[in-house]
Amino acid sequence: MTNKTMRWLIGIVLVVTMLFAGIYGFIQYKVSTVQERVAEYMVKEQHVKKEDFKAKGFMANRSGDKNYMVEVKVKGDPNYYYYYRTSKDQVKLEFYLDKNHKQHFEK
Numbered sequence: 001m002t003n004k005t006m007r008w009l010i011g012i013v014l015v016v017t018m019l020f021a022g023i024y025g026f027i028q029y030k031v032s033t034v035q036e037r038v039a040e041y042m043v044k045e046q047h048v049k050k051e052d053f054k055a056k057g058f059m060a061n062r063s064g065d066k067n068y069m070v071e072v073k074v075k076g077d078p079n080y081y082y083y084y085r086t087s088k089d090q091v092k093l094e095f096y097l098d099k100n101h102k103q104h105f106e107k
Helices: 003-044
Strands: 053-059 068-074 080-085 091-097 103-105
Touching (some): 003 068, 003 080
């Protein structure tokens, strides 16, 4: 390979790597901000102590606001709750799983 071809190849690899890093960083940022907002909602509006629940953000592969969701497990509660944040910064419950793993959707 010539020097010019090698530089071209390295340039393409760098651009692709930066593109993937940017996409990954954006997704992590969105998940993190939704997770923080849901945690704040649990403490301020649901009156659950921070040490009494665990919140885990994830990408749900759904459309719109529901693409980034947070799974919440409250200590002493057998259910798992799944929240998302709307474009108006409201936290909404999408559904919850009961102890038998049956989904219950909010209306």
